[in-house]
Amino acid sequence: MTKAFYFLAAVLLGNAVAAQQPFTLTGNVSKVKDPVSKVYLSYYADGESHRDSTEVKNGTFTFKGTLNEAILGNLMVRIKDSAGTGLRPYNMRRDGYGIFLQPGKLSISSVDSFSNATVKGSAAHTAYLKLKAMNKELDDKAAELNKKYGEYSRAKDEAGMKQIEKEFDALEAQMNANYKKYITENTQSPIALYALNRYAGYDINAADVEPIFLLLPEATRNSSGGKDMAEKIDKAKKTGIGVIAMDFTQNDTLGNPVTLSSFRGKYLLIDFWASWCGPCRRENPNVVAAYQKYHAKGFDILGVSLDQPNAKEKWMKAIHDDNLTWTQVSDLKYWKNEVAVQYGIQAIPQNFLLDPEGKIIGKNLRGEELQQKLAEIFK
Structure with a gap:
């Protein structure tokens, strides 16, 4: 599947400002047809996620913070339902707005719906x-x-x-x-x-x-x-084609350390996945088929899971349910999995196919591409 489709939560960063400087974002939602109860602001900066919220008073709201460069943020509002007793289900296209934040005084004014807005004070926007x-x-x-x-x-x-x-x-x-x-x-x-x-x-x-x-x-x-x-x-x-894959060691499901270089002598697929990843789980049957067809000929797989902390049971259940009978490792650190960080993994599923010397000869081979590549190798 394409990187565009799996685009989940990229680091969306802009140009440089010398140091941390304050910003103030004021908003006006008085013209929005439906009553806005609360506004949320989220953005990713300096390696951390930032989330804030504020109440709407007299049709206005304000956010303050500091930035050292222009950052794409996301504003989201919660609308009271028609009865006025609860909140209407969130709709991204109607109730969300992407805004480029930057140091200084910024303002946003919504016209009839929150997503139909005008921003002032941000050249980046x-x-x-x-x-x-x-x-x-x-x-x-x-x-x-x-x-x-x-x-x-x-x-x-x-x-x-x-x-x-x-x-x-x-x-x-x-x-x-x-x-x-x-x-x-x-x-x-x-x-x-x-x-x-x-x-x-x-x-x-x-x-x-x-x-x-x-x-x-x-x-x-x-x-x-x-x-x-x-x-x-x-x-x-x-991690490019033709490069020797970086060695690593991580524990398997029993807590035993497994080292990548111990698989030398075989064609090996390093498969980055997680139990919570829908596209990964849908691809697993294809990976299982490849393993069953070529394992006896010298093909192996090393699964690296990006499962979350305290989620070992979910990881184990997915391994059992999907019939993943090859070696699996994880430190259960989610996106901060040390091997994933080492390999620059930003989205899953991702994989690397290594030759018996440990050289990367294929990347992100899925579906028919994986089957065709292995057929060429083991013809």
Whole structure:
């Protein structure tokens, strides 16, 4: 599946500001048709998630904080239901709004619904709207595909899901062309790093992304977001095709340490997954089929789970339910799994196919791609 479809919670960072500086965001929702009871603000900065909330008083609200660069945040409102006794179910397109925050005084005014709003005081947000306009038609198509994929998924229509995935691939290529065009033509933009993160995706091609990154001003590359991107590129270089996979040791389900290099001499698939990951669980039958067909010929799998703390039972149950009979390891640290961090894993499922010497010869092989690759190896 494409990186666009699995885009879950990317680090969406902008240009540099020398140091932490205050920002104030004031909002006016007095013209929103339905009564707004509370507003929530969330954003990711300096390696941490930030969440805040405030009550609406006389149709207005205020958030305050500090930033050292422009950051894409998300505003969400809760609307009272028609009876006025509870809250209406949240609708992302109606009750949410993406806003580029930056140091200084910002304001947002909603017109008739919360998502129909005007922002002032943020040059980064103005640039963000221009970029969104470039991709509006594609974003609308992506929303339609997401809806269809959900319908096929609920109906367990595998053929329909695969067709949607192919359409996502084509759509992603068009989006990436737009992001690349924007970055190369707007290297000084306060959202250049945001666009580069979207272009790079979760499975970064260092040879492609690094030259574009180096086009950005030195101040941008030295910002918090720039250093984060440089680190991602460095990890991508260490996990590229033809590179010897970095060794690691992590405990299996019984608490016994397992070292990657102990699998030398076999073709090995390092499979990053988790019990809570729907796409991972849907891919597992294909991985099981590959293991059963080629294990006796010299193929093995090492599962690395990103299951959450205190969730060992769920991890074990998924292993049993999905018939994953190969070695499984995890430190149950969720996205901070030490091996996942070492390999720069930002989304799952992801995998790396190694040859008997430990060299990476394939990445993110799923479905028919995995079967075809193994068929070539073991013909």
